[in-house]
Amino acid sequence: MAEIRLEEVRKTFGDFTAVRGSSFTIRDGEFFVMLGPSGCGKTTTLRMIAGLELPTSGRILLDGEDVTWKRGSERDIAFVFQLFALYPHMSVRRNINFPLRIAGLPRREVKARTEEVAAMLRIEHLLDRSVGGLAAGDRQRVALGRAIVRRAKAFLMDEPLGALDAEFRDVMCEELRVLHNRVGATTVYVTHDQVEAMAMADRICVMNHAEVLQIATPTEIYDHPATRFVANFIGSPSMNFLPAEGHLPAGATALRVKGVSIAVPATTAPLSAEAVLGARPEHIRIVEEGALRGRVFGVEYMGSRQLVTVDTEAGRLRVRAPNTVRVADGETIGLDFITERLSVFDAATDRSVTIRGAAHG
Template sequence: MAEIVIKDLRKDFGDFTAVQASSFKIEDGEFFMLLGPSGCGKTTTLRMIAGLELPTSGEIWIDGEEVSQKPASARDIAFVFQMFALYPHMNVRKNISYPLVSQGMPRARVREKVAEVARILGIEDILDRPVGGLSGGDRQRVALGRAIVRDPKAFMMDEPLGALDAEFREHMAEELRALHDRMGATTVYVTHDQLEAMQMGDKIVVMNHGVIEQFGTPQDIYDKPATLFVADFIGSPAMNFLKFTGQVEAGAVEVAMHRHRFMIPEMREAFDGDMVFGVRPEHVRLSDAGDFRGEIVASEYLGTTQIVTLKTPGGRLKARIPSDQVARTGETVALGFDPATVTLFDSQSGRALRSDLNEGVLGHG
């Protein structure tokens, strides 16, 4: 397998810039997610790594070789698409073996390789069936098999589970991650589904409008969002945002917001102006004591927890609390926040203000 290094990658389509100044490294054997909304540049980035699109500028290194201007055929990359891209006139066995037959591999070796891949994917019983009558999950396994059988340096996967229904998609995500762990393959995976990215990825790049907003582990991206976009895009419900105007000094451990003072992580930079106080719903405490209060306007029961919506002086806020905690609509309660879970953002630029919590996180600019 292979390490992949991206340096200052850019792609222009006429006057439109799809990807700009992208740099990151994918470690050998890593399951790497390119995450973002439609049109953010994630698929274009994947296609450039695979050689299906050539970059306008920048460098792509695969297994120590600079391949930016080389065609896909010279990169030893396997691609898995959302729509499977199988050959409908061939059965499962022939679909999987096609890349090897095209390379002129001896028939006995082809049979061995196909049998090995079928065993890994659990599709030995359908090898002689036509692909047209298969379920979506089995067709996806066949598409994966055709990619795996080549033993490529890396796998490129463009929303491979997007055509499956929600329940089976979750099951296939677990299977795909387990398959990756068994093979130790370098995998680059495009998705718009933040739950899928958090569930499967070792590292995540979050993109928006062709720009990398943040790069890190799922936990770092969730706990230490580098921008307002990341904080809003990751998490369900998303992070709460309370807007205010104020001033913080370098070294400050509290902030004044809406005539109240709140503890925050120690700030590494001073700031004066419009800010956003960010805290995730599970880090909001409801109690009887305290002077920052909110009115409960709705409650959503989710089994072990409930999502409570409150109206506060800074705007609406959601709290995730135990389902057995009493939360009556119309009641006014005090609100508290663990300072270690708070992130302050510059309202204008959207970037997180540096603190003990987020110091060193990529994407802060």
């Protein structure tokens, strides 16, 4: 398989900048997910790696070889599209082995590799069926099979589960990860769905407005977001944000929210503007005498947990609490914060300034 390295890769279309100086390395055998909203540059980056788009500047290296200006057919990369791109007049077997037949491999090898991949994807019984009558999940497996059968250096996938319903997506997320572990291939996967990214990735690259904001493991992305956008984009519900009062010096271990002092992890540097406190719903506790008080707006029961919406002077907060905590709509409650799990952001730059949040890059 192969390592993929991007060095200051930039892509513009006229006056529009689609990718702004991206530099990162995708490790050999890694499941690397590019995550972000529509138009953030993730698919354009994937297409440049594939050779379907040429960068305006920068370099792309595949397994140490500079492939920046090579055609996609010269890069030994397999691509899986969102809409499958299957040949409807061909059987499943012929769709899967099409790349091998085009390459002129011996019939015996074509047959063996096709059946091996079909068994891996559990579609052996469909090999002689037409793809036209298959369910969406089976068509997706055929598209994956056609990519895998090539034994390419890397697999690139552009929202391959986007056309499936929620139930099929959950199943295919698990199957894709298991398949990746079996094949051991370098995989670059593009999605706007944070649940897919968190479920499958070894590392996630979060993009927005043509820029890479953070590259880290799912745990690091969730626990140590580098920016407010990352903190807001990852997690359901997303992180709560509370505006703090005044400017914080470097090393500050507390801030004030509506006159209430809240302990926070030490800050790395003086803030250029006021601070913003970030707290995940599960990092806020409902207590009798809390630092911050508010009125319960609503309660959603979710099995062993409940999601409590609380209106405070600092704004509306979402709190994830055990269902053993009894609260009712309209009740005034106290809130406390788990200090070591909080984030502090600079309001001017939106970047994290918490020491424990340094897992970035």
